C-alpha cells in the first residue's frame with residue numbers, strides 16, 4: 001500500500017511526486033506513456049539513439065524537473081500502464097485501489113491511501129464534413145508522432161484551428177521539410193485593444209512570446225500562408241484527404257463567404273484542448289463546465305481536494321492552463337496530501353506554492369480568454385450527414401431527429417442512451433463536445449446545462465479477458481480481510 005498514487009507523469013504529476021516524497025510519503029506514479037514528461041515534454045523512447053529533450057521555449061525548468069524525477073530512487077514508477085478505474089475498499093473507506101492495465105501484462109490493482117489525478121488534457125475534437133477521412137489529424141497527435149516517434153506526414157499539409165499550438169506544429173513540420181501550404185486561424189488579427197488586454201501575460205513570458213513571433217516570421221519566410229478569420233468547413237477526398245475547404249468567418253466564427261479549396265493530403269486541426277476528466281468522472285468527483293478552461297473541469301477546494309474523500313486533482317483536469325500552472329498545482333497538491341496524511345508542512349511552503357499558482361494564472365487567464373473556442377459556431381460546422389460519434393457512426397441528422405421527436409430531452413446522457421453517442425471505445429472523448437453543442441443549439445440553452453457523459457470502469461478500452469485481473473485482486477483483498485472492492 002502506497003501513501004500516494006499519482007496518475008500522470010506530466011509537469012503536475014512529476015512536481016507532486018517529488019514534493020510528496022520530500023515530505024516522507026511513499027509514492028507510485030502511473031503513466032501510459034513510456035517515459036516522463038507528459039504531453040508538452042514528451043520524450044522519444046529510450047531505445048531511440050541520440051534523443052535529446054528540447055523543452056518548449058519558455059519552460060527552462062522542465063529539463064531539471066524531468067531529470068530529478070527520473071533519477072529519484074524514492075519514487076516507484078509504472079510506465080506503459082493505463083489507469084482504467086478506481087475501486088473503493090469498504091473496510092478501509094480512506095483507501096483506494098487503482099486498477100491499471102498494460103497491453104502485454106494485463107490488469108492489476110495498486111493500493112494507495114490518497115490518489116492524485118494529474119491526467120492532463122487532449123485535443124478538442126471538432127466535427128465537420130470529412131473530419132473522419134484518413135489524413136485528418138489533430139495538432140497534438142501530429143506533434144506526438146513527430147516528438148515521440150519521429151514520424152511526419154508525407155505530402156502537402158494545411159493546419160486549421162484557433163490555438164497557438166498550430167504555430168508550434170507548423171514550425172515543427174516545416175523544419176522537418178514537410179510542405180506546409182497554409183495555417184488558417186478562426187480568430188482575427190489582434191486589435192490594439194486586444195493587445196492591451198493581453199499585456200498582463202507579458203511579464204515572465206517575454207521569451208515565449210518572442211519565440212512565437214519568430215515562428216510566425218519563419219513560416220512566412222518559408223512561403224507558408226497564415227490566414228486569420230478563416231475556418232475549415234470540409235475535407236474532401238475518397239480514400240484519403242485530397243482537398244481542404246476553407247472559408248472566411250466573422251468575429252463569431254460564422255461563415256461569411258463562399259469557400260475556397262486548397263489541395264493537400266493532410267489536415268491538422270488545433271482548436272484547443274479538453275480537460276481529461278474521465279477518471280475523475282468514474283470515481284464520482286463533481287465537475288463544472290468552464291468553456292475557456294477546457295470544458296468540463298474537476299471541482300476542488302483551495303488544497304486541490306476533490307469532492308471524493310482521499311482524491312486530489314492537479315494540472316489540466318482543473319482547467320487547461322499551461323505547464324507552469326500544472327507544475328505549480330502539482331507542488332501544492334504534494335504538500336496538501338502530505339499534510340492530509342499527518343506530515344508536518346510549514347505554512348510558508350503552502351504560501352510559496354500558492355504564489356506560484358497565482359503567477360501562472362496571470363498568464364493562463366489571458367491565453368484562455370484569447371483562444372477560447374466559439375463552441376456554438378464549431379457545432380454548426382456539422383451538417384445532417386456529418387458523423388458526430390465516430391465509434392458508433394451516429395450522424396448529426398440522427399441526433400437532430402431524436403431531439404425533435406423527444407422535446408423533453410435536455411441532457412447529453414439521454415441522447416447517449418437513445419442514440420448510442422459516446423457508447424463506443426472512446427467513451428465520448430471524441431463526441432461529447434459535439435453532442436453538447438448540438439443539444440444546446442436545439443434547446444437554445446447553454447452548453448453546460450446539457451450535462452456531461454458519465455464514465456465507468458474501464459475508462460479506456462481493454463480486452464475483456466484482462467478484467468479477470470480485477471476479480472483476483474478483489475478475491476485477494478477479501479481473503480486479506482480488507483473487505484470487498486467496489487467501483
Ligand SMILES: Cc1cc2nc3c(=O)[nH]c(=O)nc-3n(C[C@H](O)[C@H](O)[C@H](O)COP(=O)(O)OP(=O)(O)OC[C@H]3O[C@@H](n4cnc5c(N)ncnc54)[C@H](O)[C@@H]3O)c2cc1C
Pocket residue numbers: 007008009010011012013030031032033037038039040041056081082083084118119120121122123139140141143144165168273276279314315316317321322323324326327460
Ligand atoms: C497532445 C498535446 C500536446 C501538447 N503540446 C503542447 C506544447 O507543445 N506546448 C504547450 O505549451 N502545451 C502543450 N500542450 C498543453 C499541455 O498539455 C500542458 O501545458 C501541460 O503538458 C500540462 O501538464 P499536465 O501535467 O497537467 O498534463 P500532461 O502533460 O498532459 O500529463 C498528463 C499525463 O497523464 C497521462 N495519463 C492520462 N490519462 C492516463 C491514464 N488513464 N492512465 C495513465 N496515464 C494517463 C498522460 O499520458 C500524460 O503523460 C499539449 C497538450 C496535448 C494534449
